[in-house]
Amino acid sequence: MYVFRHSEQTLKTALISKNPVLVSQYEKLDAGEQRLMNEAFQPTSDLFKPITFQSQSDWIISHPEVPQDFEQFFSDAYRKTPTPEKHTIYIQSIGSLANTRVISEEYIKWLKSYCEAFFYGLTVKLLEPVSVSATKCSFRVNDHTQNLQIHAGHILTFLKKKKREDAFCVVGITMIDLYPRDSWNFVFGQASLTDGVGIFSFARYGKDFYSSHYKGKVKKPKRVSSSDYSIFNNYCVPDITSALLLRSCKTLTHEIGHIFGLRHCQWLACLMQGSNHLEEADRRPLNLCPICLRKLQCALGFNIVERYKALVRWIDEECTDTPAPKPSCENAVSVPKPVEAFKEWREWVVKCLAVLQNQE
Numbered sequence: 001m002y003v004f005r006h007s008e009q010t011l012k013t014a015l016i017s018k019n020p021v022l023v024s025q026y027e028k029l030d031a032g033e034q035r036l037m038n039e040a041f042q043p044t045s046d047l048f049k050p051i052t053f054q055s056q057s058d059w060i061i062s063h064p065e066v067p068q069d070f071e072q073f074f075s076d077a078y079r080k081t082p083t084p085e086k087h088t089i090y091i092q093s094i095g096s097l098a099n100t101r102v103i104s105e106e107y108i109k110w111l112k113s114y115c116e117a118f119f120y121g122l123t124v125k126l127l128e129p130v131s132v133s134a135t136k137c138s139f140r141v142n143d144h145t146q147n148l149q150i151h152a153g154h155i156l157t158f159l160k161k162k163k164r165e166d167a168f169c170v171v172g173i174t175m176i177d178l179y180p181r182d183s184w185n186f187v188f189g190q191a192s193l194t195d196g197v198g199i200f201s202f203a204r205y206g207k208d209f210y211s212s213h214y215k216g217k218v219k220k221p222k223r224v225s226s227s228d229y230s231i232f233n234n235y236c237v238p239d240i241t242s243a244l245l246l247r248s249c250k251t252l253t254h255e256i257g258h259i260f261g262l263r264h265c266q267w268l269a270c271l272m273q274g275s276n277h278l279e280e281a282d283r284r285p286l287n288l289c290p291i292c293l294r295k296l297q298c299a300l301g302f303n304i305v306e307r308y309k310a311l312v313r314w315i316d317e318e319c320t321d322t323p324a325p326k327p328s329c330e331n332a333v334s335v336p337k338p339v340e341a342f343k344e345w346r347e348w349v350v351k352c353l354a355v356l357q358n359q360e
């Protein structure tokens, strides 16, 4: 394993900048928030670690990109910022997400409430789920993997039409694998930052997608009619395990982060690191490093303590039916939220809260 370590000064400048306006903006932050963010350039920080990589195929090695510090983000004239009029993230599910309707519905509510805590202050709404056929997208059976795939660009066109007046963005999620164009094998997701739409597939996050007995392999039909979507009926979907929930929360927040104008992070171990493959995506943390956190805070204006508390509450709350007239969840169908995989991260957030609130 290799470590990608920046000097204290580099990290400090990336976070605070040398621009006097941004320095004074930083100094106006709450003392606890500064204490937490300053951990970015403490070499012995227990909270924020350098980026590690394992091979030359890792993103940071194989995709040289210009790093984006806070100042570059701040002065990017093209980045999208929510406004009081455009303040809602819409989530659209496409095709079935789980083996039963109840689990599908619960799963998407978990994603919704996670995004609400993560993008603290924004409203997140679910659009009525649609079938694959409703999107009128092209589809195919992949020649190599024999799984069903839908055309990502066609889904983006569909999502654009779904955009309401108050939408900051519309993100589609599906358990069907995606392809961006005929010559490509697959893609995990695709987004249009200018249109504020994105589509992400979690098909490959199931535990057996890459195994030889993956149930999603289908025989290539002799003649595929572009309007016959019956092949999607009862098509296999992965089990909603704790690991899948974690991976999907991570992907969704990473991708929505891009819609805010956050580029791939090259500073510290961070949710916004790029990833080339699943193992690398699993290695990146659920949290933003202080530089990316300052970017998101600048776009949303949240209080960091409140945001972290909301994330802890999301992990602790088994039931997502918050607006229920009764405080108990006894009427709700009980599908426990599989949060085991988030426990370690919960401890990390609690440590951050201690720094923020000076309870060391």
Ligand SMILES: [Zn+2]
Residues within 6 Å of the ligand: 254, 255, 258, 264, 273, 274, 275
């Ligand atoms: Zn990315």
Ligand SMILES: [Zn+2]
Residues within 6 Å of the ligand: 265, 266, 267, 268, 269, 270, 271, 272, 273, 288, 289, 290, 291, 292, 293
């Ligand atoms: Zn970062």
